[in-house]
Amino acid sequence: xxxxxxxxxxxxxxxxxxxxxxxxxxxxxxxxxxxxxxxxxxxxxxxxxxxxxxxxxxxxxxxxxxxxxxxxxxxxxxxxxxxxxxxxxxxxxxxxxxxxxxxxxxxxxxxxxxxxxxxxxxxxxxxxxxxxxxxxxxxxxxxxxxxxxxxxxxxxxxxxxxxxxxxxxxxxxxxxxxxxxxxxxxxxxxxxxxxxxxxxxxxxxxxxxxxxxxxxxxxxxxxxxxxxxxxx
Numbered sequence: 001x002x003x004x005x006x007x008x009x010x011x012x013x014x015x016x017x018x019x020x021x022x023x024x025x026x027x028x029x030x031x032x033x034x035x036x037x038x039x040x041x042x043x044x045x046x047x048x049x050x051x052x053x054x055x056x057x058x059x060x061x062x063x064x065x066x067x068x069x070x071x072x073x074x075x076x077x078x079x080x081x082x083x084x085x086x087x088x089x090x091x092x093x094x095x096x097x098x099x100x101x102x103x104x105x106x107x108x109x110x111x112x113x114x115x116x117x118x119x120x121x122x123x124x125x126x127x128x129x130x131x132x133x134x135x136x137x138x139x140x141x142x143x144x145x146x147x148x149x150x151x152x153x154x155x156x157x158x159x160x161x162x163x164x165x166x167x168x169x170x171x172x173x174x175x176x177x178x179x180x181x182x183x184x185x186x187x188x189x190x191x192x193x194x195x196x197x198x199x200x201x202x203x204x205x206x207x208x209x210x211x212x213x214x215x216x217x218x219x220x221x222x223x224x225x226x227x228x229x230x231x232x
């Protein structure tokens with residue numbers, strides 16, 4: 001039995017150090033094993049940053065990849081939760097409720113893009129999506145972000161091949177397990193709307209019992225330009 005456990009541990013550790021390569025919206029992405037603490041970054045050149053300015057519907061249309069409606073069913077929720085884009089909500093602001101009239105606005109500012117979301121029912125949000133030339137976002141929150149799972153969150157961003165890329169890594173620990181959740185997202189304009197391509201990897205390992213799990217996928221959604229958004 002001990003030999004079986006040792007073999008299982010060996011397989012789990014081998015999986016942790018595994019790496020791979022993929023392409024996301026035509027851009028090469030090199031994935032390292034999740035025990036590798038190096039940041040997951042892509043090449044970056046400020047001259048290759050796209051113009052994302054516009055007002056878009058928050059509800060996305062499936063284009064390619066895993067046809068799961070949850071990850072990008074709502075652009076605001078993807079930005080706020082998967083990419084951990086936080087900003088001041090204000091007292092008394094109603095909770096965000098996805099709705100057909102909900103919009104997300106991208107406006108340029110010195111650090112990248114100012115993001116404003118409105119659900120048309122009083123819920124609203126304001127945050128910043130930085131273009132950091134491959135550097136770490138010093139405004140990204142850390143530690144105790146998602147109780148009861150203490151986590152360290154690191155976010156990097158840059159531009160390549162006419163796309164803004166954002167890489168977010170959550171290192172979490174809970175009871176007898178630990179793991180890493182990683183997202184890489186690419187943003188660019190397409191047909192007047194916003195095209196968002198995402199790849200995610202989730203790795204977990206038991207700290208006492210020898211188990212390991214991996215879950216991942218990639219998907220692409222398009223967000224149409226919003227008509228009459230200024231009236232909200």
